[in-house]
Amino acid sequence: MTEPSTAATGERGPRRVLLTVHTGRRDIVELARTSAARLLRGGIGVKVLEDEAPDLEIPGAEVVPCDEGAAKDAEIVMVFGGDGTFLRAAELARYTDAALMGVNLGRVGFLAETEPEAVEETLSAIEDCEYSVEERLAIRVDVVDRGGMVVGGTWALNEISVEKAERSRVLDVVIAIDGRPLTSFGCDGVLCATPTGSTAYAFSAGGPVVWPDVEALLLVPSNAHALFARPLVTSPHSVVTVAVPADGNQARVSADGRRTLDVPDGGRVEVRRASRPVRIARVHAAAFGDRLVAKFGLxxxxxxxxxxxxxxxxxxxxxxxxxxxxxxxxxxxxxxxxxxxxxxxxxx
Structure with a gap:
């Protein structure tokens, strides 16, 4: 779902932008500095993370802790880096109304809105409130023990991966949809992805590309030893369960490659639509199909x-x-x- 920016309606107070930057590259740091200077000249406050502030050295910027309150009162979280930096920024913006806007400085960068040569146009759009906001489906993950008690949880924008903890052994899993057993097999792991994540890990594992405005959940087995182990696309209202038998291999959950949880013996992983979407700001009206052509050179x-x-x-x-x-x-x-x-x- 796409909506106009709320900043344009005058619903906000003083405007602020939080920068998240891949500080390991000098060219990215310089681009972030010049962008921050322009925003400050335009009367828009700039916030930077305390672990990035020494590398950025942006005069006039507000330094904030790198925690769940970093994006509070921010209109935009502007990301300078690749998809990994974008996913880190998504953690900071998760429980706020801030929208993510990425400048792709990585290799592929499906999540980022802007290429480096179009940064000036993007900054003008922020200054003039000429951008729209897409709401992307996110997933919630619950780890349940054999007694039915929830012992852990997290969320993901791209995907969660139920993986084997021991590389030398096959992971046995039982798959259920909406509480009904569907199939079982041995594998390296199982991916549960969103449409946004369909072009990431799930795509590499043989899953379908799903347009981001489609609301659905994806299940993609990884190296499954079974005849029926095809990728599945389910309703966004479904609950996808990956159960690990007690006599199987040890398993763990990885969310967006950033957060991990252990699955107890005989436990299961339940994946469903998260109650809060992830908000992504868009300036350019390019269709997703055009992005596929450009990113993959189709x-x-x-x-x-x-x-x-x-x-x-x-x-x-x-x-x-x-x-x-x-x-x-x-x-x-x-x-x-x-x-x-x-x-x-x-x-x-």
Whole structure:
């Protein structure tokens, strides 16, 4: 779900932005500094985390502890780094109304909104309150012992992984949906992911890519020794249970690769939709499909189009991938022409 920024409606008091920065790279630190200076000049307060403040050295910034109160009263949590830094920032913004806005300085960066070259445009959007806020489904995790008592819990934006604690042994699991047993198998682990996390760990394990505005829960086995061990997509209202038999391998839960919990002998892990979504601020209106094409370098011409210029020649893609307009390499000045998606019998 997408909504306009509440800052534009005058519902907030003094405006503040919390910075979270991957301080291990000098170029990222410099970009964060120049961005903070512009926000301060525009009358927007800047907060920095106390463990990052010595590296950032931003005059006029408010230094706050790195805890659940860091994003209190902040309108935006602006992230400078990759998806790992973004997930760390999500922990800080979790129980506030702050929206996350990422500048991708990592390798892929599906969570981040902005590439480095568009930072000035993003800062202008923050200053003018010209951004929207998406609410992304998050998941809640309960670890239950064999007696039915909840002994631990956490949450995740991307995924939780029920993993074997001993690498040399197979993890035996029983899968249930809404309290009804579904299947059992031996595996390296089981992933329970959100649509936001479908392009992360779950994708690497063979799961489907799910558009982030789809509300659903994903279950993806990892290296399962079974005939029926396909990825599953369930209702967002379902409860997904991964039970570990008492005579099986020791298991643990990893949430977003950042928080871990041990699963007791004979215990189970219950995953359901979290009561609070994660809020992500968006400036650019690019469709998710376009982000997939850009991030993964996907071919959008179709295999037949590459043959029009003859063997060994590749056709350049135009800016409009939907109409599939291309320009022949034999005549680069030729006006872009539309190539039929179906091809002809001569193409075969």
């Amino acid at each position: 071919p959008v011409r179709g295999f037949r189009d590459a043959r029009h210029a003859g063997p060994g020649h590749e056709l350049f893609t135009s800016r409009n991938v939907l109409t599939r307009e291309v320009v022949s390499v034999d005549d680069p000045d030729q006006t872009a022409r539309e190539v039929s998606g179906g091809g002809t019998h001569d193409d075969v």
